[in-house]
Amino acid sequence: MMKTNWQKRSVIAVILFTLLTGGIYGIYWIYTTNRDLNDLTGDYRLKPGWTLFFGLITCGLYMFYWWYRINDLVMAAQKRALRPYRSDNKLLFIVLRIFGLAVINMAILQSDLNDVYDHLNQGVTNMKTQGDDEWSDY
Structure with a gap:
């Protein structure tokens, strides 16, 4: 079942919670972000549970x-929300991960997702009000 209201997360809060919890919040964030993007795009190749499992058994190499x-998945979500592609951050994400700066990746990804969620939530609201005013069953 497709969600109709996407919840934004504060980019600053994501960074702070991850740092303050020694990365535990980052694990939760990876799981929920993966799950939300799967639901949003309909692409289930990256499963949240398997992501955490493989990340653990490969000591983070996965x-x-x-x-x-x-x-x-982010680019597919941007396409679904009719948002312009900001950029393909694959190489940036890998380089930052190599230098142990995955928290910056999280901030970039969350910022992109917040833009998508804003647009989707606005579209859902507009569709509901537009449909209520213009259409009638009788």
Whole structure:
């Protein structure tokens, strides 16, 4: 079932919670972001549970692949929300991950998602009010 109201997350809060919890919030964020993007795009190749499992058993090496692939889902979400592509951040995500700066990746990704969610939520609101005013069953 498709969600109709997407919840934004504060970019600053994502960074702070991740740093303050020693990365535990980052694990939760990866799971929920992956799940939301799967629902939004209909592309379930990156499963949230498997992502965490493979990240754990490979001591984080799988996350290089995840950062590379998650950008495809973001771009598909931008297309669905009729938002212009900002840029393909695959290479940037990999380089930042190499230098241990995945929290910056999280900020970039969350910012892009917030833009998509704003547009989708606005579109849902506009569709509801437009449909109520213009159409009648009788």
